[in-house]
């Protein structure tokens with residue numbers, strides 16, 4: 484309507500503690516939101532340009548990534564996640580990742596919320612991993628021995644999402660470069676009733692599991708021997724840079740978005756450089772969901788999610804609405820002039 488009046492939306496802030504409160508116990512809903520966001524993305528109902536990586540010559544291990552995106556439809560929202568990764572934080576006692584998620588109103592363009600983003604990011608990442616594991620094992624027996632390669636926040640979140648969405652395992656394997664981190668995760672898993680094996684040698688973890696989750700901070704491939712995956716496990720390659728391109732090129736590869744995944748020095752990017760094409764990519768998770776692609780099971784199946792900003796926005800909008808309803812949102816009066 485041309486003469487419709489528009490109001491400036493109120494600007495709200497949501498702390499990590501409040502985000503945690505909203506997300507707690509809502510894992511199934513978050514998986515559904517992520518599935519819906521993948522469908523919308525697959526149908527062309529989103530805008531999701533490449534993530535922008537800010538790096539620092541004097542601090543080569545750190546980075547801050549901007550993920551701008553727009554989700555269309557009845558739950559339309561625009562925005563950006565701005566998330567830092569400083570891996571050295573961990574040994575100094577604070578989490579690696581920190582960030583904010585800004586939601587913009589699609590009608591006015593105004594930013595209307597700033598949410599703590601590390602928990603939303605971990606939740607949508609875990610939901611996407613669990614969703615992929617579900618779709619990639621449909622019509623088959625589910626894996627019974629899961630292995631976590633890297634045991635930080637993302638590994639913990641993925642385990643929590645498996646548990647909350649009805650998955651159970653006979654055994655959980657864990658491995659981490661830092662033995663105290665593996666031991667800490669193992670202790671928490673045992674307290675939750677899991678049968679846990681800590682593997683000092685990464686090859687023992689890989690050989691003994693039929694579902695492997697990579698959640699390290701490796702910057703370049705460190706798993707190079709294809710025989711370690713000769714039993715054709717399902718691999719959730721969440722950290723994206725662990726597997727040698729020689730392993731990737733001979734596996735069945737499913738991604739969240741082909742253009743996103745084949746860049747930024749991921750293992751798939753290296754495989755593209757090695758082979759000169761993208762023929763080793765079977766398709767996207769959306770292709771699997773729609774039946775457009777059937778994944779070959781005569782080789783390891785590797786899901787590599789680049790991590791799409793549309794997922795953060797979909798989950799962030801849901802969290803914002805729930806927090807508004809419960810009175811948890813701290814509105815900043817007169818934020819806009």
Ligand SMILES: NC(=O)c1ccc[n+]([C@@H]2O[C@H](COP(=O)([O-])OP(=O)(O)OC[C@H]3O[C@@H](n4cnc5c(N)ncnc54)[C@H](O)[C@@H]3O)[C@@H](O)[C@H]2O)c1
Nearest residue numbers: 579608633634635636637659660698699700722788789790
């Ligand atoms: N694809 C996505 O959508 C997505 C989203 C969020 C995070 N991530 C990635 O997930 C990874 C894990 O994130 P996090 O928050 O849990 O990090 P974190 O720093 O809390 O934990 C990472 C763990 O991996 C261990 N590790 C590092 N290199 C290792 C190696 N070579 N072998 C074994 N263990 C190793 C570290 O000691 C640490 O315990 C990061 O690489 C992050 O970028 C991906």
